[in-house]
């Protein structure tokens with residue numbers, strides 16, 4: 001099979017993998033003659049679906065011996081199969097890197113023969129790149145769960161980032177949809193990488209210590225192929241951040257590729273809006289000091305798809321507002337919709353010298369249109385602030401936004417468990433011109 | 438220091454040393470002209486102007502004096518500002534130098550001044566373009582040399598070269614900016630420039646075609662049809678970058 005056909009098949013099979021960030025490595029600890037790892041994400045092009053391409057993302061092979069239900073490459077699918085050689089991938093990476101098409105390589109693989117054999121092929125590829133070609137650029141590799149610890153460790157010294165995909169947010173779903181995978185084996189390499197990194201960090205920094213997975217590890221979950229609610233997904237993500245010190249958790253809206261009685265019908269649209277909300281919630285945990293339990297409660301375990309998670313939290317905790325701009329702590333400020341880490345800092349700096357008015361907030365970077373319902377300045381709240389969360393919600397979403405979201409929403413009404421009564425909301429929206437704001 | 442604003446019009450050759458010569462005259466006379474022209478703009482206007490001849494030794498002295506008296510960040514701001522594509526940047530820069538001399542503060546804290554604001558905005562555009570080019574530049578092998586052509590709006594090339602010098606520490610590279618007719622040469626990490634240059638002749642290897650085709654095959658294969666969104670693509674990757682990218686050929 002010629003190379004171009006292999007690229008077609010094996011890039012196609014890898015495309016649903018979302019984790020493509022190449023940032024995170026600032027210092028070069030690797031010896032080599034070509035390349036450097038840039039700290040800020042560099043996009044080398046954008047595909048016509050609007051996604052940034054920064055890495056050569058490939059599957060080593062798609063000839064899988066496993067039969068995961070959600071996967072296009074499952075054994076029982078009749079699709080064209082291909083396998084690269086380690087040298088082919090190494091050459092292709094160098095060819096593309098030299099011409100500035102890519103920032104590095106993202107290599108993943110289906111299971112060929114067995115997990116160890118597959119890992120060895122990945123190692124061979126990376127060795128050619130690092131030792132023979134002197135390649136210093138970024139490499140992200142998928143660890144193969146179940147592979148021998150020695151192999152995982154060697155991969156870790158060759159790559160910049162490793163990821164182990166948990167794939168599905170619960171053990172039950174895994175058992176059902178990925179019958180060949182051992183749910184316990186999934187977390188093992190993650191743990192091993194965390195331990196190894198910790199262990200190495202205790203010694204004085206040497207060349208070797210710094211080059212073990214220097215950009216950390218990440219993982220990915222498929223959303224919408226199994227029945228877990230948003231709360232359980234966010235909770236798992238929180239655990240992963242805390243326990244394994246993960247750099248990123250990626251969420252990938254399930255795009256039906258297989259006709260399967262255990263999975264959503266092939267005609268179902270991917271739950272993109274839900275994926276978007278999960279990323280926003282993830283952001284709240286990483287940069288806004290929210291805990292998973294705060295973002296979604298047990299009795300309302302799913303996102304309000306029409307409202308971002310922070311506004312959603314604020315509306316549900318309306319009793320904690322309005323927050324006084326002059327005296328609120330940094331953490332409190334961060335929780336006000338329309339205020340981000342930067343504007344919160346600006347407020348703290350500015351209020352030392354001035355008594356802040358609502359009109360000052362805009363200059364400090366606050367989105368006043370959102371924040372006005374949740375703040376008080378000099379003891380004064382936005383006039384007409386009504387203690388009616390639904391009214392606030394309808395003020396936070398413009399009619400146009402609402403229409404766009406409604407179109408983007410591919411989930412049914414009962415799935416989204418709306419925070420508000422959709423019918424009542426629609427009537428408010430239709431009458432909204434009555435309110436002056 | 439009181440500086441008188443006059444209605445004079447000055448003209449110079451547009452070089453950095455030329456500009457420093459202007460700085461010398463403006464500050465010794467304590468007079469800022471109302472308009473400063475370069476030959477490109479001068480032909481469009483009918484005003485009579487006074488020609489300021491570039492004096493290199495004098496310019497060098499001014500440069501040393503500025504670096505001594507100004508904060509490092511402010512000197513950098515002024516140098517970067519000179520390379521912006523802002524109309525009448527010279528007038529803004531004179532203001533910037535005056536502010537920098539009088540206060541020890543960072544110039545970027547003086548956004549209230551219209552000249553500083555204009556410069557800052559223009560710098561943002563320049564650096565934004567530089568950042569995009571670090572990803573969007575495409576090289577081809579011509580013999581052993583990596584060659585690329587770009588058509589930047591701003592004076593980006595000098596800011597781009599250090600990035601590629603780090604990226605390819607052992608290669609020989611040439612980047613040609615056809616907007617400003619500037620050729621950047623990077624040889625094993627060393628950067629040099631040739632001004633007013635014609636595009637160098639490049640005879641690219643046949644194997645390049647194949648590699649470019651492989652790249653397009655890859656891009657085709659990773660596109661998710663279900664998520665097609667050309668408007669997003671356009672906003673991230675504006676048309677003006679595309680003519681030199683093999684991705685779209």
Ligand code: SF4
Nearest residue numbers: 064066068071074110
């Ligand atoms: S192991 Fe499962 S998910 Fe991975 S390629 Fe094979 S079938 Fe697909």
